Each structure stands twice: as structure tokens, then as C-alpha cells.
Amino acid sequence: xxxxxxxxxxxxxxxxxxxxxxxxxxxxxxxxxxxxxxxxxxxxxxxxxxxxxxxxxxxxxxxxxxxxxxxxxxxxxxxxxxxxxxxxxxxxxxxxxxxxxxxxxxxxxxxxxxxxxxxxxxxxxxxxxxxxxxxxxxxxxxxxxxxxxxxxxxxxxxxxxxxxxxxxxxxxxxxxxxxxxxxxxxxxxxxxxxxxxxxxxxxxxxxxxxxxxxxxxxxxxxxxxxxxxxxxxxxxxxxxxxxxxxxxxxxxxxxxxxxxxxxxxxxxxxxxxxxxxxxxxxxxxxxxxxxxxxxxxxxxxxxxxxxxxxxxxxxxxxxxxxxxxxxxxxxxxxxxx
Amino acid sequence: xxxxxxxxxxxxxxxxxxxxxxxxxxxxxxxxxxxxxxxxxxxxxxxxxxxxxxxxxxxxxxxxxxxxxxxxxxxxxxxxxxxxxxxxxxxxxxxxxxxxxxxxxxxxxxxxxxxxxxxxxxxxxxxxxxxxxxxxxxxxxxxxxxxxxxxxxxxxxxxxxxxxxxxxxxxxxxxxxxxxxxxxxxxxxxxxxxxxxxxxxxxxxxxxxxxxxxxxxxxxxxxxxxxxxxxxxxxxxxxxxxxxxxxxxxxxxxxxxxxxxxxxxxxxxxxxxxxxxxxxxxxxxxxxxxxxxxxxxxxxxxxxxxxxxxxxxxxxxxxxxxxxxxxxxxxxxxxxxxxxxxxxxxxxxxxxxxxxxxxxxxxxxxxxxxxxxxxxxxxxxxxxxxxxxxxxxxxxxxxxxxxxxxxxxxxxxxxxxxxxxxxxxxxxxxxxxxxxxxxxxxxxxxxxxxxxxxxxxxxxxxxxxxxxxxxxxxxxxxxxxxxxxxxxxxxxxxxxxxxxxxxxxxxxxxxxxxxxxxxxxxxxxxxxxxxxxxxxxxxxxxxxxxxx
Numbered sequence: 001x002x003x004x005x006x007x008x009x010x011x012x013x014x015x016x017x018x019x020x021x022x023x024x025x026x027x028x029x030x031x032x033x034x035x036x037x038x039x040x041x042x043x044x045x046x047x048x049x050x051x052x053x054x055x056x057x058x059x060x061x062x063x064x065x066x067x068x069x070x071x072x073x074x075x076x077x078x079x080x081x082x083x084x085x086x087x088x089x090x091x092x093x094x095x096x097x098x099x100x101x102x103x104x105x106x107x108x109x110x111x112x113x114x115x116x117x118x119x120x121x122x123x124x125x126x127x128x129x130x131x132x133x134x135x136x137x138x139x140x141x142x143x144x145x146x147x148x149x150x151x152x153x154x155x156x157x158x159x160x161x162x163x164x165x166x167x168x169x170x171x172x173x174x175x176x177x178x179x180x181x182x183x184x185x186x187x188x189x190x191x192x193x194x195x196x197x198x199x200x201x202x203x204x205x206x207x208x209x210x211x212x213x214x215x216x217x218x219x220x221x222x223x224x225x226x227x228x229x230x231x232x233x234x235x236x237x238x239x240x241x242x243x244x245x246x247x248x249x250x251x252x253x254x255x256x257x258x259x260x261x262x263x264x265x266x267x268x269x270x271x272x273x274x275x276x277x278x279x280x281x282x283x284x285x286x287x288x289x290x291x292x293x294x295x296x297x298x299x300x301x302x303x304x305x306x307x308x309x310x311x312x313x314x315x316x317x318x319x320x321x322x323x324x325x326x327x328x329x330x331x332x333x334x335x336x337x
Numbered sequence: 338x339x340x341x342x343x344x345x346x347x348x349x350x351x352x353x354x355x356x357x358x359x360x361x362x363x364x365x366x367x368x369x370x371x372x373x374x375x376x377x378x379x380x381x382x383x384x385x386x387x388x389x390x391x392x393x394x395x396x397x398x399x400x401x402x403x404x405x406x407x408x409x410x411x412x413x414x415x416x417x418x419x420x421x422x423x424x425x426x427x428x429x430x431x432x433x434x435x436x437x438x439x440x441x442x443x444x445x446x447x448x449x450x451x452x453x454x455x456x457x458x459x460x461x462x463x464x465x466x467x468x469x470x471x472x473x474x475x476x477x478x479x480x481x482x483x484x485x486x487x488x489x490x491x492x493x494x495x496x497x498x499x500x501x502x503x504x505x506x507x508x509x510x511x512x513x514x515x516x517x518x519x520x521x522x523x524x525x526x527x528x529x530x531x532x533x534x535x536x537x538x539x540x541x542x543x544x545x546x547x548x549x550x551x552x553x554x555x556x557x558x559x560x561x562x563x564x565x566x567x568x569x570x571x572x573x574x575x576x577x578x579x580x581x582x583x584x585x586x587x588x589x590x591x592x593x594x595x596x597x598x599x600x601x602x603x604x605x606x607x608x609x610x611x612x613x614x615x616x617x618x619x620x621x622x623x624x625x626x627x628x629x630x631x632x633x634x635x636x637x638x639x640x641x642x643x644x645x646x647x648x649x650x651x652x653x654x655x656x657x658x659x660x661x662x663x664x665x666x667x668x669x670x671x672x673x674x675x676x677x678x679x680x681x682x683x684x685x686x687x688x689x690x691x692x693x694x695x696x697x698x699x700x701x702x703x704x705x706x707x708x709x710x711x712x713x714x715x716x717x718x719x720x721x722x723x724x725x726x727x728x729x730x731x732x733x734x735x736x737x738x739x740x741x742x743x744x745x746x747x748x749x750x751x752x753x754x755x756x757x758x759x760x761x762x763x764x765x766x767x768x769x770x771x772x773x774x775x776x777x778x779x780x781x782x783x784x785x786x787x788x789x790x791x792x793x794x795x796x797x798x799x800x801x802x803x804x805x806x807x808x809x810x811x812x813x814x815x816x817x818x819x820x821x822x823x824x825x826x827x828x829x830x831x832x833x834x835x836x837x838x839x840x841x842x843x844x845x846x847x848x849x850x851x852x853x854x855x856x857x858x859x860x861x862x863x864x865x866x867x868x869x870x871x872x873x874x875x876x877x878x879x880x881x882x883x884x885x
Contacts, residue, residue: 025837031848032840033857051837054848058573059833062723063754066730070737070750072837086576157560159570195479195560196449199853207455208470219853227657228856234455328574332387337562 023049024268027064028077029057030255034289035077041284042275048268057083064092064260074263075272077119079255080161082168084116085321093258098270104277104295108316109254116258118317119276120291123310124166124251126241127213127220129205140244141170141251144212145185153186154201154210157194158331162216166251167331168323172315173248176330183334194337199223199231206234213238221290221303242310249311253320255291347797348698355694355703358687363706365724365765366589366713372582380571380580392567396550396588399484399563400595403549404542406489411496411545412538414638416526419504422620423628429635430501431877436642437494437819438869440826440843442554443862445487446855447646449558452478479559488549490642495548495819496541499777502811503534506781509618522621535602536780540773543599547715547769550592553829554847564588565717578723585720592715596708596769647866653859661860669861673825673841674868676756680763681771681821687764688771688816692779693801696787707772714769718762718829725762725834729753754836762830767823771816778812779805811879818876822869842868 028035032054039050053060057078064073064087076093078084087093093115101117102110109118126138137148144153156163170179191210201213202220223235242250257276259269275281282293287301384392417423418430436444452458452475459475462468477483507530515525531538553565564584572581623631691707694700713721729752737748752758782805790800806813828843835844842861849858 031852032845033848034852053835053837053839054844055832056573056719056829058576059719059722059829062578063726063833066723066726067750067753068730068734070733070753072750072754159557159566159574161573164574193560196558197851197853200449200453200455203453203455207460209454222852222854226854226856228653230457231856325575325577328570329383332383337560 022047022265022268023051024074024265024272025051025072026053026075026077026272027060027073027260028052028054028075029060029083030054030077030079037288038276038281038284039272041281042272046271046275048271050272058086061087061090061092065090069262071260071262072264073260074265074269075257076260077255077257079122080165081116081118081254081256081317082161082165082321082324084111084256084258085318086324087258088113088115089322092261094261094263094266096259096270096273098274100274101277106294106296108314109256109294111258111318112316116256117273117277118254118256118294120255120282120285120289120294121312122162122253122255122291123217123312124162124214124253125217125310126243127202127205127215127238128241129208129211130237130239132208133211135239135241138212138241138243140247141166141214142174142182143243144189144214145182147189149189149212151189151191152211153189153214154191154204154212155186155194155214156197156201158328158336160197162198162253163214163331163336164324164327165253165320166214167327168320169251169313169315171323171326171330172319173313176326180330180334183331183336187334187336202238203231203234206237217304217307218290220307221301224303225290240307242308244313245311249313252292252312254294254317255289348694351690351694351697351797352700352703355690359691359703359706359710361761362687362710362713362765362768364728365721365762366709366716368724368727369582369716369720370586370589372579373586375579377577377580377583380575380577381583384567384571384580384584388562388567391562392564392584395481395556395561396563396565396591398481399488399552399556399561400546400549400591402481402485403488403492404546406485407493407496407545408538408542410489410493410638411541412500412531412534414493414635415497415500415504416530417631417634419501420522420526420618420621421628421631422622423631425632425635426620429639431874432639432643433497433635434494434873434877435639435870436491438822438825438866438873439491439643439646440554440828440846440862440865441488441491441548441552442558442828442850443650443846443865444491444642444646445484445555445558446850446858447649448478448483448487450855451645451649452476481559481561484552484555484559484561487555488545488552490638492545492548493638493642495544496538498815499537499541499774500534502815503537504530504618507533507618512618537777539599539602540777543595544714544770544773546595547592550588550715551717553717553719568717568720572719582720582723585716589712589716592712593708595715596711647863650859650863650866653856654863657856657859659860661857666860666864669840669842669845670864670868672839673843673865676759676841677821677824677868680760680767680824681817683760684764684767684771684820685775685813685816687768688775689801692772692775693797693805695776696779697797707768710765711769711772713765714767716766718766718827718831719833721762721766722830722833725758725765725830726753729758729761754834756836756839759831759834759836762834763820763824763827766827766830767820770819770823774812774816774819775809778809778816782808814876814879818872821872825865825869 039052043050064071076087088111095114105117167179198215198219201215202223204210205213217240220235223231226232244250257273259266263269277295279298282295282298286293290303414433418426450456512525515529520528556563557566568581568584571584572578694703733750733753736751740746740748786804787800790804795803826843828847831841831844842865845861846858
């Protein structure tokens, strides 16, 4: 009898714990399928429950802003530095003091006030048709505005955030005038008006509609590991070229996270950020998203290794976020649809 | 429409009951419109110099192209199914409604996959002929024309459904009289049937055009710059929410014009339902050749709007397997289904409240906010969501401050981030759909019926329940169905407003598809169709029963 009672009592206590246990509310611009597994393993490990909403980064930012001090958001995750910067400038984030985070994330990949931290790196680079282009013909992103590429380049629209960030980084490094000239040259080399996503550009290269695409590497990685054979075959016709290796390096953006200003569960939120930067989580992330880990020493996935190593741009990413709208205006002026 | 015979008392109560909901629904659109008060000259100057004319011309071309396409396709198919007896006719009456369940962005993904330069069709052509890029002409799917075609293929059922109901109401005697007067069947179609069905047909066309104005997924994927993509670019890219809202306000003025046109055309003519006694027209039996041609026409549209994309989805699911299909996926289906159902009935009740109130006594105080709310149908869901979010957050904060001051308790966010916010957004977004159906249904009932009911001592509620609702059952059903399917497919507002840990099939589909994982997106997309088809079939059967 005593046993039965104690079992009941214990199971009640056991059941009561998760109900009372800490939780953390995550607003994520990273898609559910790409983040849920990491959050689940976080919950298993720490017993902290994670509540999740996914959505467009700007919409989530608007939601946090309109909810104000009552906002349930503890953590904001985005897939682009511009959005983190926007959240910061609207006063929606707060500084996080964590030795782990500051040690693990290089200064260039976090906010100067520690309001946001990179979780992964994503490289936007040149991809070319193996059959029709040799790597010798390529050198830098700037080179893509040369006449020899007339009618041979595919890239998605200027509405896309990755292009906006890439151009913003160029503005920071080359200056506005030179970037505009470059953008005009690039647009005149387009094989077709921009349409579709990054995968579509890669497929167009594979099919022969264009010879060069600008795309993020994880799209190619995703195609190479796709269950659909036609995707794999298309991806195999395309090679990665790392531009600007002699000078400033290739354009790199991040996915990252920050803690909301009115976070009710600040400690749990901090624990979550730290967890996502542990070696194990970083390795998983890099493997499943085809992105590059932020921490040094974490192994890249097999597909990424095949693409080779590269030198990345070293400008503070904060500037990329700040120049976002300037980049869009510039692309409009260059006629980049 | 005002029926001054109704005593003032009940009409006043009805009016009071409508006022609150009407104002609440108008609020999000008003919030968007109010953005005009803080002009963003710099952004506008930039837009006007670069992309604004593209937005305007593409949006107008898209909307009018879709309007024309759905008009032709919807009306002619409705006539074929109504007027001719050919093999498979009764099946096509509901089969031709199925494309309605197909989200436009999914059909766009499917046809791009199939017909794009890198797709199987063109690849096969190149392999057969040895041609390379530039050696041959192939129409570009991802273009304005392609977008018009895609939207027409999934939106024509709106016109089809309404036109067919209207044709059904036309009596056999009408056809006989026209025959006797020397009109050929084609002459009857052009000179009698279509003009008489005009209010219904135009309602359908207006709905399709509004949907085209609001479309984001298709035009974005196709690289066609319209108002909706412009709103997103301005808001997200330039980071200027005000200017984005002003673009939406400009878009809504286009829609307002459209609505006024439609209203105007409807108010000029009125045809009333003749009661159950009349014989509806007997279908004609055409020659064998004509039968085959008609069958092929119907089959072609069905294949293009439904079967081909369906097969592509099945093919993708086949490739990836059913690994995604687990308990979580079932809850996803349940969320989508229950949310759509609740929203559909909620919007129906609101539409009945407003439409019947208007029949009792046309009141500008109600009509204006309702018209404003109706424009929500053409406003992109994201913009509506923001329009819902801001006033609700304001209300929550004010309530909290009040409660703090009076009782010292903090109520926090009462409505923001709840299903209530989501349902409110749906109501604004889809009121027009339901309202149009209900109004079309009510308009076909002679005012003399109301007078008769009143002379029997029925109050407004009782005559609505006993007289109007039974007569307009078909309209009510289509109202519920259309909103159900629309909510099922709805994406942007759901994405922003939903509570924690709450996902729908559309959200799941979009997340995977926008990550360009089309094959993984196929299963949730297919599930949208499965959940959406069921009510389409129920509706079609109910309509048939109604008419026979």
C-alpha cells in the first residue's frame, strides 16, 4: 500500500514538474523544420519547455513591437543580420552578458553591444556550369559586370534579402558609386529577368539557360542531398567558385538570435542561446542546414567540405544591416527587378 | 433595397447589433488607410522614379486579365453544364469546382516545375531535337501572362458556381418563349441567359479580381512586380512600414472603385427567384460530336486546373515517402480544418447580420464600415494582420492600464496573439466573399415575400429563419464553402497572428516551399487539397439536391 501511494505521489510530482517548469518563448524566422529538432533536444536536456512561432522576420519584429512590454517573446531568431539589426534599432532586444557567448562567437559575428549573436554563417557565392565555364575565367564578384558575361548570369530578384545584404556589404566596401556601376553592369549581363529562388538559378545553370549563378551554398548542398534525383543531377553539373579570395573575401551573412527586451524568461533564453552554440548543436545545425558553424573547430558537413575552404568578408555585419535600405534603393536605380 | 414596410423597432435592434461588429471589422482597413496621414515623400519619390508604374500596370493587368479569364471560363463552363446533356455532365458539375481547393502558389510551383526551361517538358524537347537555349520558342511560365493563367485556373470556380446557380433559376418557360421568338440557343445564351445572370457573374468576377489584387505567392515566385510584392519590398527591404501601408491604401482605392462598379452594375437590374414551382430548364441533348467536344472542354479545364498539379504533387510525395505523416501532422490537419470551419461560420453569421440588416433598412452608418471591411479581401493578408495587430495591442494595453489603475491587476495581452486575433483577421479578409454570396441570395428573393412574412406577424429574425434562409440555402452553402477553402489556403495573416505552437497546413507548405524544398512541401499541399475537396463535394451534392 505504501508503495502504491509513493508511486502515485512521485508520479504526481513528476507530472507537476514539467507543468511548472521553466519555459522559453521563441519567435523564429527560421523555418520550423530547420529549428524544431534543436529546440527539442534543448528541452530534453534542460527540461525547459520551448514555445515556438515561426514567420517572416519583419512580421515577427512588428509583432514584438506592437505587443510592447507585454510581449511574450523571449528569443528572436532570424536568418539574416539585417533583421537583427532592425530589431536592435527599434529597441526590441537587450544586451546579454555571457562569457560563453562572447568567447564562442567572434566579435565580427555579434553585435557590438552583445544584443545579437550569430548562430551559423551562410556564404553567398558564384556557381558556374562545369561544362561551359572554367574557374580561370572567374575572379571576383566585381568581374561579373564585365561584358564577357553578357546574357550569361542568373540571379534572383532584388526583393530577396540575401541580395540586399550582399549589395549592402559591397556599398560598405566599395562605396556607393562603384557599387551602382557594378550593379548596372551585372543587370546588363542577366540571362533573364530575375525570378524564382536560389535553387531555380542553380537549375537554370544546370539546364544551360545561363552559365553563372549567384546563390547561397546551402541551396546547392540541399540539392545534392535531395531525395529527388533530378535535383541531384542538376546540382552535379554545377561547381562552386569562391570569389575575391585575393582581397576582401566572399560575402557571408548569418543566421542569429537575440533576447527580447521584455523577455520574462531571460535566464532560460540565455541558456537556450548558449545551448545553440555548443559544439554538438553547432555540428547538427551545420549538417542539417548546409550552413557553416560559427564556432571554430566544429566540423563542417561532408557536402560543405567538398565545396572547399574560403576566405570571408571581414566587415562588421552590423553595417550590412544598417545599409539594407540603401542597397535596395541602389538596386532599384540599377534596374535590378 | 430599403424595405420601409418593416417596423422601426426590430430594424433598430438589428442595427444596434450590427454596429459593433461592423466598426470592429472596418478598423483594420481604417488603420491601413490612416497611414496616409504621415506621407513618406522620399520613399514615394524613389518609387515613382523607379518601380511604381510597374506595380500599378502589372497589378491592373493581372486583375483585369484574371477577370476576363474567369468570366469566359466560368460562364461558358457553367452554361455547358447547365444547358447540355453530355456524358459525365453531373460529375463535372462538382468536379469543375475542385480547382478552388488548389492554392494559387501551389499550382504555380507545379507548372514551373513542369514547364520551366529546366523542367521535364522542355528538357525532353531539347533531348529529342538537340536544340539548346535560344534555339526555340517556348512560352515562359513565370511571366505576367503565366500568372494570369495560373490564377484564372484556380479562381474560375467562383464565377462557375455563381453563374450556374443563376442559370438554374431561369425557368424553362423563358427558354421556350425565346425559342418561339426565334432566338437560337446561342442567341438565347448571349441575349437572355447571360444578361439575366449578370449580377451573379459579375459578383464572381469581382471576387476573382480582388483575389488577384491580393495575390502574393504567385507573383512573387514569378518575378512579376505588383502592388503586393511592392508592399513587401517597401516594408521589409526599405524598412518603411508607413510607406508600405500607403501603398496598400492606394491598392484599396483601386478595389473600392471595383466594388462600386460591381455594386452599380448590380443595382441597375434585379431578377427575383420565382419560387419552387417553376420548371427549371431541361438540358439539351446535342449530337455525338458536340458531346465529345464539350466533354473534352470540361476535361481540359479540370486537367489543367486540378489533375495535372495533383499528379505532380502525388509524384513528389511518392518520391519523398510519408515520413512526415505522423501524429503531429494529424494535428496540423485538424488545426487547419477546425480553424477554417469556425471562421467560415463566423463570417457567415456576420455577413447575414449585415446583409439582412441592409435589407431591413439601408443605413449608411452600417453600410460604410461594412464596405470598408469588404475591401479587406483585396488587401494582402500581411497588411490586414498588421491592421488587426495594432488596434488589438492598443486595446490590450489600455485595458491593462485601466485594470491596473482600478484594481491593481495586470491583464497583459488579452486578445493579441490569440485565436481571436486570427479570426478577426480572417473575418476582415474574407467578409467580402461571404457577403457577396449572401447578398446575391437575398436579392433574388422578392421584397413581397418579406411583406407577406410580416403580414403573418413574423419579426425579422423569424422571417429570416423561416423564409429567407431556406430559400437561399445554396447561397449560404457556397458562402461557407468559399470562406472555408479560402481560410484553409490563407497564409500571411496566419503566419503573423497565430498563437504559440499552432501551425496549419498552409503554413507548413509555405515554409517548405519557400525554402525551395518542393518535394517535401508536396505532402502538406496535398493535404490541403484533401481537406478542401470534401466540403466542395458536400456543397455540390447539396446544390444538386436543391435544384432537383
